[in-house]
Amino acid sequence: MAESWAGFGSAIASFLFLYAMVKDHIPFQLSDYLATFSRKVLALINPYDQITINEYHGEYMHRDELYAAAQVYLSDSCSFRARKLKAEVGQESDKPLVTIDDYEEVTDTFGGVRIWWSACMRLPNSKTISFYANDEERKYYKLTFHKRNRKLVEGEYLNHILREGRDMKIRRRQRKLFTNSPSQNWYGNRSSSWSHVAFEHPATFETLAMDPEKKREIIDDLVTFREGKEYYKKIGKAWKRGYLLYGPPGTGKSSMIAAIANFLEYDVYDLELTTVKTNTELRKIFIETTGKSIIVIEDIDCSVDLTGKRKKKKKEKDDEDKEKKPPGMEEQDENSKLTLSGLLNFIDGLWSACGGERIVIFTTNHLEKLDPALIRRGRMDMHIEMSYCSFEAFKVLAKNYLGVEKHDLFDTIQTLLSEVNISPADVAEGLMLKKSRNKDVSACLENLIRVIEAAKEEAKRKSQEKLAKEKAEEELING
Ligand SMILES: Nc1ncnc2c1ncn2[C@@H]1O[C@H](COP(=O)(O)OP(=O)(O)OP(=O)(O)O)[C@@H](O)[C@H]1O
Numbered sequence: 067m068a069e070s071w072a073g074f075g076s077a078i079a080s081f082l083f084l085y086a087m088v089k090d091h092i093p094f095q096l097s098d099y100l101a102t103f104s105r106k107v108l109a110l111i112n113p114y115d116q117i118t119i120n121e122y123h124g125e126y127m128h129r130d131e132l133y134a135a136a137q138v139y140l141s142d143s144c145s146f147r148a149r150k151l152k153a154e155v156g157q158e159s160d161k162p163l164v165t166i167d168d169y170e171e172v173t174d175t176f177g178g179v180r181i182w183w184s185a186c187m188r189l190p191n192s193k194t195i196s197f198y199a200n201d202e203e204r205k206y207y208k209l210t211f212h213k214r215n216r217k218l219v220e221g222e223y224l225n226h227i228l229r230e231g232r233d234m235k236i237r238r239r240q241r242k243l244f245t246n247s248p249s250q251n252w253y254g255n256r257s258s259s260w261s262h263v264a265f266e267h268p269a270t271f272e273t274l275a276m277d278p279e280k281k282r283e284i285i286d287d288l289v290t291f292r293e294g295k296e297y298y299k300k301i302g303k304a305w306k307r308g309y310l311l312y313g314p315p316g317t318g319k320s321s322m323i324a325a326i327a328n329f330l331e332y333d334v335y336d337l338e339l340t341t342v343k344t345n346t347e348l349r350k351i352f353i354e355t356t357g358k359s360i361i362v363i364e365d366i367d368c369s370v371d372l373t374g375k376r377k378k379k380k381k382e383k384d385d386e387d388k389e390k391k392p393p394g395m396e397e398q399d400e401n402s403k404l405t406l407s408g409l410l411n412f413i414d415g416l417w418s419a420c421g422g423e424r425i426v427i428f429t430t431n432h433l434e435k436l437d438p439a440l441i442r443r444g445r446m447d448m449h450i451e452m453s454y455c456s457f458e459a460f461k462v463l464a465k466n467y468l469g470v471e472k473h474d475l476f477d478t479i480q481t482l483l484s485e486v487n488i489s490p491a492d493v494a495e496g497l498m499l500k501k502s503r504n505k506d507v508s509a510c511l512e513n514l515i516r517v518i519e520a521a522k523e524e525a526k527r528k529s530q531e532k533l534a535k536e537k538a539e540e541e542l543i544n545g
Pocket residue numbers: 273274275276313314315316317318319320321322431452489490491492494
């Protein structure tokens with residue numbers, strides 16, 4: 067349709083060209099009249115409107131965000147329709163971006179409406195090399211659409227391009243693991259509290275050994291969260307979700323965090339609370355995080371001054387301090403140290419009101435040590451127990467490590483696992499033999515059986531020791 071219009075357009079262009087040739091030889095009143103008339107005719111019969119999106123704009127030649135979003139959008143959604151493509155690798159991603167080449171045209175459909183895109187270029191006026199951006203070639207996209215769809219294109223379609231393009235850009239980026247307590251080889255700059263490295267943890271929900279039903283529940287919760295932008299807006303809550311992962315060492319809490327990050331394609335901010343001195347610092351650190359990220363506080367029970375017991379002590383101390391302080395000094399004091407209430411503010415979303423979605427995850431080995439205020443429902447939306455290795459979890463590990471789904475030794479292992487508490491980390495270790503033998507499935511499973519039996523013996527010994535100790539204490543009391 068647009069092509070046929072192009073033919074008609076060129077006829078009009080010829081008319082305008084002829085008109086330009088003769089216009090100096092006709093009276094100027096007639097010349098003006100003809101110019102206005104031809105523009106009106108053109109507008110009347112041309113059913114198409116156009117929008118130009120320039121790559122650079124403004125006095126300082128900023129790269130236009132809509133152009134950048136369109137470039138990625140066209141690479142993902144429309145490039146399969148184009149015949150001339152170009153590939154490039156940008157700074158933010160190591161994946162090549164294949165998008166439509168200069169002077170190429172593609173079509174897109176939105177809400178049943180067709181939109182034509184063409185990648186155009188304005189060549190520089192002079193051939194001399196210039197340091198000024200204004201004299202360089204200028205790229206731009208031209209959108210052509212039917213007049214009657216103008217409202218839709220201006221109102222919804224352009225927003226759709228911006229949103230989708232931004233999302234695609236985030237998905238394409240090299241994801242990062244940030245820390246506020248960096249060691250060597252972390253990248254960062256002085257103005258930011260965070261340093262980073264590339265996030266390349268291989269854990270996924272497939273490799274995570276746990277009860278399949280629980281796993282499904284967590285995945286469903288994450289999907290609902292990811293798609294809940296409108297819902298959170300409607301109920302007036304910051305778009306964030308809190309998870310508390312608890313369980314003994316080696317049961318997969320950190321692996322679960324990596325699996326969530328890989329599933330949602332989010333960055334991870336590993337917040338080391340022990341290096342944060344004050345509430346003000348915590349606020350600054352938190353404000354510097356970006357959307358689509360997971361903020362992790364591992365071993366929350368080991369974070370000074372935040373457990374119930376310590377808090378009680380601290381409160382008593384605070385009460386004493388307040389008595390001594392002149393009025394108005396209390397608030398200042400609150401900001402000069404890291405307190406439980408500072409952390410609760412952070413979880414409740416006071417500071418997370420800025421920007422896009424965030425997930426907050428706490429981990430602990432000792433749920434019972436945490437202050438109830440920290441873990442009450444509504445604060446941490448979901449409590450996830452990572453438990454000792456069940457037979458179901460073992461089957462996932464056997465599949466990942468040995469590539470088997472059944473074996474004669476599975477029954478023995480099932481019985482043993484029901485008799486002893488052993489972590490998935492220890493089971494995984496038991497499944498690994500030295501390189502020369504790690505392809506021998508039976509040998510690996512036999513090794514695991516030995517490991518579980520040893521764990522069982524150890525547990526038995528410990529329980530006998532405990533009983534003997536209790537008995538001795540009882541005898542001491544009874545004289
Ligand atoms: N549920 C699991 N599924 C798959 N692998 C697991 C699981 N639990 C542990 N592992 C294996 O054990 C290793 C240690 O697990 P991970 O660090 O996730 O445990 P953790 O619960 O975070 O322990 P800690 O409390 O000591 O921090 C992982 O690298 C992984 O290989």
